[in-house]
Amino acid sequence: MKPTSFWAAPILSVLFFGVFVGVWHFSTQQTLGEVTVDPEYAALIGAQAATGGQSAMPGPLDVGAKLWEHIRDPFYDRGTNDKGIGTQLIYSIGRVLIGFALAALVAIPLGFVIGMSPLIYKALDPFIQVLKPISPLAWMPLALYTIKDSDISAVFVIFICSLWPMLVNTAFGVASVRKDWLNVARTLEVSPLRTAFQVILPAAAPTIMTGMRISVGIAWLVIVAAEMLVGGTGIGYFVWNEWNNLSITNIISAILLIGLVGMMLDTMLAQLARAVTYKE
């Protein structure tokens, strides 16, 4: 294969982006006809209804302007229900990190135990298999009802959805540590605790990190939906509030930011994963 230039991929990316935005721009261009109703009536209805415009989809320029507006002033506070998009993102990230950290605290030690003991693994497996596929949002009404606090309920939903990938991956990573290494440790009469920390943990770390990466991705997916359900604060609430206003421009800006934050979270964990990987 011919080696390609370092710049080829970025240039292609920019090209794709340009084509995408161009198509978007021309396909949403309004066929703004003349106002077809009497002026008094037209004053009472939106431009959409007055001119009989077909597309309700905003173009890239509208979205860009809106996005700039949000980025320029991300932390404004105009009352309980109207805070800047930066503040909303911080609320959401906070919830995700708390739920995720709690899940890690439970899942990694538990996964370790399950991975090391085939008996416990078999005993707990049915529970894990039943609980794992439950949509985290299905827990929401139950959480609201029993915990009686919407903030903690949202964190709980993040906790429960982050739990399974970490648990399963940790157990798998621990269980599939190469038998040779364990045998060597046994011949050298290393204590079980030391085996766990100095042999199994480093060996399983890449798998554990993969589990954490999957978890944080799912958690970020779920928080938006959870906040749309409970309202209050967070980027999910922001989307819901703008849907209430049928403001597609705001929704698209929020979607872009959600994507960027998700990418950031993933990159951070990927960096961490690289740090614990080793070459055999």
Place this chain on the structure above:
Amino acid sequence: MSLPNPFDPDVKLHRGGCSCGHHRNQAEHDQAHARDQREQQDRLVEGTVMRALFPRDAERRRFLKSVGAGTALAAISSIFPLGLAKEVFAETNGPLEKTKLSVGFIPITCATPIIMAHPLGYYSKYGLDVEVVKTAGWAVVRDKSLAKEYDAAHMLSPMPLAITIGAGSNPIPWTMPAVENINGQAITLAMKHKDKRDPADWKGFKFAVPFDYSMHNYLLRYYLAEHGLDPDRDVQIRAVPPPEMVANLRADNIDGFLAPDPVNQRAVYDGVGFIHLLSKEIWDGHPCCAFAASREFVTDMPNTYQALLKAILDATAYARKPENRKEIAAAIAPANYLNQPVTVVEQVLTGTFADGLGNIVRDPDRIDFDPFPYESFAIWILTQMKRWGQIDGDVDYANVAREVFLATDAARLMTEVGMEAPTDPVMAFSVMGKPFDPSKPEAYIESFPIRRT
């Protein structure tokens, strides 16, 4: 609390303690002070009652000596509600138990008094620091209220009844001291149905209402049934949160909805639907949304509850006046509250609106604000719950209505804020020309050919 005299040698002004020196800190002092004040008030009430019962003091003393104070108190309490009198007296005088409150609302114009009281300063006028919290849906309002995250909330008027009798949730005594709005809903249909104005043509339609326990649901069902359609068999009625209604109408997912405003007007504004009829044409003066609080809040924090209710009633009185409606629309339209274009909210509140078919309609009664919770409203709602099978068995209509709709409180506080309150909590009315007699609810249900019981 009076200020301590700094020249009094027994008064401590520094180093913790309280101003009189008998309590550990000022908070405890204030508490004791409030308790003393309450005791004094109680004595005052008792004294007044005794004076009224025994105009001559010698008689009173003879009576007390012959039966003993305890028996006398019990005997008098049995004929005169002494406890209640004390409570009523204390309620109007005592200090606020809690000033920082959280009140939930759904972003619709029905919540106008609850919302506007915030930007226009009615809560602070009564010494309250209220946070009005926008909520995503009716079920969430219910759950957050049950979880005590909200001290009081905007609810649909059937909800306090449903919560109290345990329909759709656990039975918990709930109250509704004020109606938020009367009228103010509409049936909106998708543009493609603009030639189908006769409900008889609506067989197979898919409709949306905001919640199962809502006036919207009962009014739509009533309207359809009066036109010979069975709302459970001939059409589909789904519960859809108001903001999603317009989006669903645009996506051709539903054919129409009976919804609170500004959703109807928003559908017109976006050119996706037209207003078929206003809910006032089904029942003029029907209640819709409510200001609701738990029975616990009402009894545990009587002063806070009254201050809050007064703020709402005061705001409602202001919202009643047509000349204030434009100002209110501008105050509640921003993102923090309704998050809608001002012109949409203004059309709803002023009643001069585009109907979506090219006409400008002028109907100043499109929405109105009359807070009095008539008990007959509650009875009507209960008959519809039973009619459509949401509740079964015997219902103690009059009793539930009296327990939940706090007409007495509303009347007293309405007078205090300068409104005119009706004297009779039961009012007869008719729905689509059919009179409703609140004293014969079962017969009313029986009179409908289309029903689930």
